[in-house]
Every structure is written in structure tokens, then in C-alpha cells.
Amino acid sequence: MKTKQDTLYVGSLAKGLRLLRAFDEAHTELSLTELAQRSDLDKSATQRLANTLHIEGMLEKDPDTRRFRPSHAWLQMAYAYYWSDPLVGQAMPKLIDLSQDLGETVNLTELSGDHIVYVSRLPCKRTYFAATVIGRRLPALSTSAGRAMLATFPEPDRNAAVESWPIKRFTPSTTTDRDKIRGSIARAARDGFAISTGQMILNEIGVATPIIGHDGRAYAAVQCSVSAHTWTRETIIRDILPKLQDTANAISPSFQGHRGSARPDH
Amino acid sequence: MKTKQDTLYVGSLAKGLRLLRAFDEAHTELSLTELAQRSDLDKSATQRLANTLHIEGMLEKDPDTRRFRPSHAWLQMAYAYYWSDPLVGQAMPKLIDLSQDLGETVNLTELSGDHIVYVSRLPCKRTYFAATVIGRRLPALSTSAGRAMLATFPEPDRNAAVESWPIKRFTPSTTTDRDKIRGSIARAARDGFAISTGQMILNEIGVATPIIGHDGRAYAAVQCSVSAHTWTRETIIRDILPKLQDTANAISPSFQGHRGSARPDH
DNA sequence: ACGCATGTATCATATTATAATACACGACAT
DNA sequence: ATGTCGTGTATTATAATATGATACATGCGT
Missing domain, CATH: 1.10.10.10 (Winged helix-like DNA-binding domain superfamily/Winged helix DNA-binding domain)
Incomplete structure (x- = not known):
């Protein structure tokens, strides 16, 4: 152009x-x-x-x-990426432990502009393969991980994001009301975690805890996707959340700084 | 050029x-x-x-x-790759089951010229992160997966590969003697699986079974890496191998054809 | 046999990328 | 301070390079 x-x-x-x-x-x-x-x-x-x-x-x-x-070169690109991302090396062992402990699918996600990216994925239960493959990008506002991260941002930034970032409707129960999303993020800011239901797939519940960086903001999150058939909000909070938070907290201190996402602004 | x-x-x-x-x-x-x-x-x-x-x-x-x-775009490349590779979609659910069943790390590898590529990886036990990340390329001759695949090739091709394909020394116990490798592949051809010890990492044992394609040749393999501290050749053959073979066999029939690796030959 | 869609090859043209240059900035040493 | 070095950045005139119209080839359907 x-x-x-x-x-x-x-x-x-x-x-x-x-x-x-x-x-x-x-x-x-x-x-x-x-x-x-x-x-x-x-x-x-x-x-x-x-x-x-x-x-x-x-x-x-x-x-x-x-x-x-x-x-296959496309896979090698991911290989190079993994080594270049300081978070991955730190987080992987802990994520493996977590997934073994929970027996549920665990993901590492990062913020990429106004989307989140699945950086690493440890599938446990048989799950929709399609749902979360490495490298998938999803609108941050529509995911538990994105909301958990945004919740760590100062309120002006948060609101700006809620206003302008994209939303995509995946299922009939995808939240498209930005006020509701703002509320969800506010709750996440208070509680330190985010839960979302049926945003991407029906009968799928996502719970995420932020990995806080040096500046108090989270550019990454640990996320767990479970089936609504076997889990409820309450059982998740009781059985999954504590371990999820422990893992995210264990990663946070050892991880300082985040990859500058600066784009040229000529 | x-x-x-x-x-x-x-x-x-x-x-x-x-x-x-x-x-x-x-x-x-x-x-x-x-x-x-x-x-x-x-x-x-x-x-x-x-x-x-x-x-x-x-x-x-x-x-x-x-x-x-x-x-992050580098991860998206892997994402696109996964969708384009017909084997991945077929194999993933079965690999997940296998890894849950075994409780050990399971990998899906493919042949890429004279190397193998880790296409998918399901880590269970804490393991060296470095060892096998998605997208890693290794000389086929030095890996259990590569030998298992090669073993499905007609003997002339096999021998040509053993003569000319590259070998890299990773540990003191990496096999660099091509005659020994030929023997290893011959055994794999007879048994239908390959086991290698300490090729990449010390105290690491790899066992692999080929995923046979339409032409009787394997361009992919299911591989399992375990620690020599807790496993022996015998226990692997007894406890791991049958399930590994079942998985590879379950994938094979549903997978017809393989991605042409043709390079331009002007 | 025919048309149509697609992949392939060729070639004159000027648009495009080139690589030499000069400038700016910080680090480090004297 | 003042110098040099190693960087990263910006600007050119030049011609080499990518361009896209064209023609050829191949397959597929009717």
C-alpha cells in the first residue's frame, strides 16, 4: 500500500x-x-x-x-521461538508438574497485542484437538487468560482495552456485551483469577491465573480448560484454582521483564 | 548457485x-x-x-x-502446520491416551529428509526441557524413531541411508559406527520397533514404533523417552512396547499417504 | 473435439533493491 | 575532556533485479 x-x-x-x-x-x-x-x-x-x-x-x-x-520448517520456527522466549524455559517444568497433579489440560498463554497466543499446551484428558493448538490466537477479551492478564493492568488501560479490543463470537454463549466483560475483568482484578464459561466451545470452562511481571502487569497466564460436564465453578475454585495460583506465582518471581512488543511507529 | x-x-x-x-x-x-x-x-x-x-x-x-x-508469529506458523499435516489430527487423541496410560513422555516424529522432526510432544514426567521440543531436528540415524522408520524401507534404500546420512555425536555413547547402526536397523526391521540408549542424552532410553503408510513405508513414528534409572530394555519391552505398538498401529490404517517431500530438481 | 482453468516458461522494461556512504549515539579508554 | 571504536540509523545514485504481460503447455470436463 x-x-x-x-x-x-x-x-x-x-x-x-x-x-x-x-x-x-x-x-x-x-x-x-x-x-x-x-x-x-x-x-x-x-x-x-x-x-x-x-x-x-x-x-x-x-x-x-x-x-x-x-x-517442516514451520515447526522449526516454533522451536526457535521457544528458546527465545525466556518465559517458556522457566515455566515448562512447573506446568508439567501442574498438569500431572491436576490431570487436566494446562496451557501457557501470552498476550500478543489485543489477542492471546497459546504458547505451550499440555493436554491430559482427551479434548477437542482443535480447541487449543500451539500458536492459536484468540481475542483476549473473549478468554479467561486474556481477562486474567488485563485485570493486572491499571484501570485506564483496562477500560481502553475493553472498549476497543476485538471480540469474536464463537458460540451462542460468547459474551459480546463489553460491559459484562468489564465486570468480569473487575472481578478478576479483585480475585486474582478469571473464569469463563463456554466462550470458545460449549460446555467448556476456562480458568486462568496471571503471571505477574516486574512492573506488576501480567503478559502471560496459566490457563486450564475443563469440561462443564464434570466441573462446576465451585469445584474448580476448590480443587483447581489453588494449584493453578501456586504455579503462576512460582513462575512469576523467576521471570523478570517481558518481551517488548514495540512496533515501529514512523 | x-x-x-x-x-x-x-x-x-x-x-x-x-x-x-x-x-x-x-x-x-x-x-x-x-x-x-x-x-x-x-x-x-x-x-x-x-x-x-x-x-x-x-x-x-x-x-x-x-x-x-x-x-509470536513464529508460533502461528506451527499452528498452520498442524492443520496442514493430516497425520497430526489423526494421531493426537491416540497419543494423548497413550501418554496418560504410560505416564511417560510420548512424541510424534516425522521423517524430514535425513533428519527426524519432533512434530508433537506430550511431556509427562519432568524431563529435560531441552531434550525434545517441538520442531527439533535430529539426524535420523542417531534416533530410535529414525531407525524404526528406516527399518520399514526396502533394504537398498536402507543401506544407502546408513552410508550417506549424517550422524552427530551428542554424548560419549552416541553410536558413530555405521555398521552398528545398520545392525540396529536390521533388528528393528525384524522386530518392528527400535530401541536406542543414550544417543542424545546420557541415561535416556528411546523406544519407537513406525507408523506405516500406504506404501508399506513409515514416514512417521511414535516415540517414547524414558530414564535409564527406572527402566531397562526388558521392562520397556514388557510394559511400554505393546501399548506403543497398539497406538502406532491404530494410527497407521487411518492414515493414507504421506506428504510429498519432493524438492525441485531443475 | 472443444473450451476452460490451471500450471509453466519467456523476456523487455523500469521499478526496486542495492551497497557505498555519511551521520548519530553511547561505551570505554586515555 | 577528547579520542576511538563499535554500534544503529539514514540517504543516495546506480543498475541490477523483480516485474507482469504474454505465450505455451497440460489436464479436465462436457
Whole structure:
């Protein structure tokens, strides 16, 4: 759009990234023309860029169907990420203990702009695979983890987020009323944890506790997803919450600072 | 091997990818000059490309230290990968059951050229975090999973691999003798599973069973890593192996075909 | 056999990325 | 203070590079 502005901006690289972003849960393998459509590039550009990505091992190409797919290199990216994120190394052993102790699925999530990202996931009970895979992004306001984190922010920031951050309706019971969300976050600020019901999946309850950073704010949270068939708000608070909080608290002190999410603001 | 390759090769994109590849377990955050050195690009190119990657959200930049790091987008790549890999969706529920049943760490690995890649990982016991993170690549010949897969290949292919594929010494007890490896694979071909001891980490035993594809070959394996302090070859074969095999067999029939790993051969 | 959609290859053109340069800032040493 | 070094940043003129229109090839359906 405004590629013109900067001589420090390499358009070809950016276009190549657009090809990569064309793949998601609904588009797992793409033909050349689909790729072109989804990344809004003309056929020639797509051809050249996709070919380059293929040669460089970022895209696999089925010799028969001629369709492209993410390669194993995409997993290596996650590998590199894990090492680069100081929180992951600190948290993993404790999260493993927690999941063994609880016998329920435990997740580590981080704030990423106005979304949360599932950074690590320890599935225990059989659960919807789809629900939370590593790397999934969800609107922070619609998740227990996001609310637990936001609850640690000063009130002005909190309110600004509640007003402007995106919300997406996943189930009929997803909360879209921002006032209710504000209330939920206020309660989380008071209690130190957040619980949400059926926001993403029906009959799914999420409970999250914040991992507080050096500045008193949380940019990460420990989250636990359980079935509403076997758990209630009360039993969760009684049996899960204490251990969840212990884990989050055990991670917090050993974790100082958070990854600057600054974007260029030219 | 310069641009002369083709007019279908976009050098700028390839260079950008080299920047991404500069990050690994030993290089978790890089300054501009480090980035330039590691990707073998001059300062100007690095500046432009890194800036582009930053603007596009692929690299975070610490405003103070000016150093770059992988962003959350790197996790999203793994997310997209998971959806694109037909094996993952099939295997996950069964792997979860298995890990719950065994109470030991279970991994799903795939063959990627002459390496194996950890595609999914379900940690149970506290274990070295470093050992196996998602996305890690290891020389196939040095791993139980790699040998279990190779064992399903016709003998000529097997031998060619044993001769030419790379080996890396990780511990004093890593097997570097290719004849011994050939023997290990031959045994795996006979038994239908592979066991290796102390290849990656001392006092660590790996056992793997192949996930057989449509052509009788395995491009994936279910693997289990346990401590030599609590397990022996015999107890593993008695208590772990049957369940491991059941799981691999349960995945195999529902999984037809494998992702073509064809590279361009111009 | 035909049209249509898709993947592939080619090539002249100028848009685009390039790499040399100069500037700014902080660290450290004398 | 004053110097040098190592950085990160910004600005150019230059031509090399990516571009996209085009033509060719291939398969699929009717």
C-alpha cells in the first residue's frame, strides 16, 4: 500500500510473507491460483515467490496435485521461538508438574497485542484437538487468560482495552456485551483469577491465573480448560484454582521483564 | 548457485528467510550486526530486511537493546502446520491416551529428509526441557524413531541411508559406527520397533514404533523417552512396547499417504 | 473435439533493491 | 575532556533485479 515510503522496506520479502500467511486452519494446502487470490498478488508474482519458498524449503509441493503446503520448517520456527522466549524455559517444568497433579489440560498463554497466543499446551484428558493448538490466537477479551492478564493492568488501560479490543463470537454463549466483560475483568482484578464459561466451545470452562511481571502487569497466564460436564465453578475454585495460583506465582518471581512488543511507529 | 538459477527465484525473499534461520537454540536474540554475520549479508541488506520483517511482525525488536527476536508469529506458523499435516489430527487423541496410560513422555516424529522432526510432544514426567521440543531436528540415524522408520524401507534404500546420512555425536555413547547402526536397523526391521540408549542424552532410553503408510513405508513414528534409572530394555519391552505398538498401529490404517517431500530438481 | 482453468516458461522494461556512504549515539579508554 | 571504536540509523545514485504481460503447455470436463 505505502511501500513507497521507506527505502528500508523490501517489498518482495513482505509479499513472500503474505504467501505464508495464506495458510491457516481452513486453508491447509493451496494451489497456485488459490495462493494468488488469498494473498492478493498476481499470478506471476505468486509463481515466483512460491517457487522461491519451495526452493528454500519453506513450502512443500505435491508433485501430482501441484499444491503447496507448509513444510517442516514451520515447526522449526516454533522451536526457535521457544528458546527465545525466556518465559517458556522457566515455566515448562512447573506446568508439567501442574498438569500431572491436576490431570487436566494446562496451557501457557501470552498476550500478543489485543489477542492471546497459546504458547505451550499440555493436554491430559482427551479434548477437542482443535480447541487449543500451539500458536492459536484468540481475542483476549473473549478468554479467561486474556481477562486474567488485563485485570493486572491499571484501570485506564483496562477500560481502553475493553472498549476497543476485538471480540469474536464463537458460540451462542460468547459474551459480546463489553460491559459484562468489564465486570468480569473487575472481578478478576479483585480475585486474582478469571473464569469463563463456554466462550470458545460449549460446555467448556476456562480458568486462568496471571503471571505477574516486574512492573506488576501480567503478559502471560496459566490457563486450564475443563469440561462443564464434570466441573462446576465451585469445584474448580476448590480443587483447581489453588494449584493453578501456586504455579503462576512460582513462575512469576523467576521471570523478570517481558518481551517488548514495540512496533515501529514512523 | 546465484540468481542465474531462474527468473523464478526472488533473491530478496530468500535473503529474508536467511535472517529467520539465523535464530536457533544458541542464538535467541541477535543484534543487527550479529544478524548480518550469521546470515552472511552485508549491513545494509540486513538492515533493510530485518526492518521489513519487523514491520511485518515477524521479528520483535527490543527498543532499548535494539536486538531482534522471533515474534509470536513464529508460533502461528506451527499452528498452520498442524492443520496442514493430516497425520497430526489423526494421531493426537491416540497419543494423548497413550501418554496418560504410560505416564511417560510420548512424541510424534516425522521423517524430514535425513533428519527426524519432533512434530508433537506430550511431556509427562519432568524431563529435560531441552531434550525434545517441538520442531527439533535430529539426524535420523542417531534416533530410535529414525531407525524404526528406516527399518520399514526396502533394504537398498536402507543401506544407502546408513552410508550417506549424517550422524552427530551428542554424548560419549552416541553410536558413530555405521555398521552398528545398520545392525540396529536390521533388528528393528525384524522386530518392528527400535530401541536406542543414550544417543542424545546420557541415561535416556528411546523406544519407537513406525507408523506405516500406504506404501508399506513409515514416514512417521511414535516415540517414547524414558530414564535409564527406572527402566531397562526388558521392562520397556514388557510394559511400554505393546501399548506403543497398539497406538502406532491404530494410527497407521487411518492414515493414507504421506506428504510429498519432493524438492525441485531443475 | 472443444473450451476452460490451471500450471509453466519467456523476456523487455523500469521499478526496486542495492551497497557505498555519511551521520548519530553511547561505551570505554586515555 | 577528547579520542576511538563499535554500534544503529539514514540517504543516495546506480543498475541490477523483480516485474507482469504474454505465450505455451497440460489436464479436465462436457
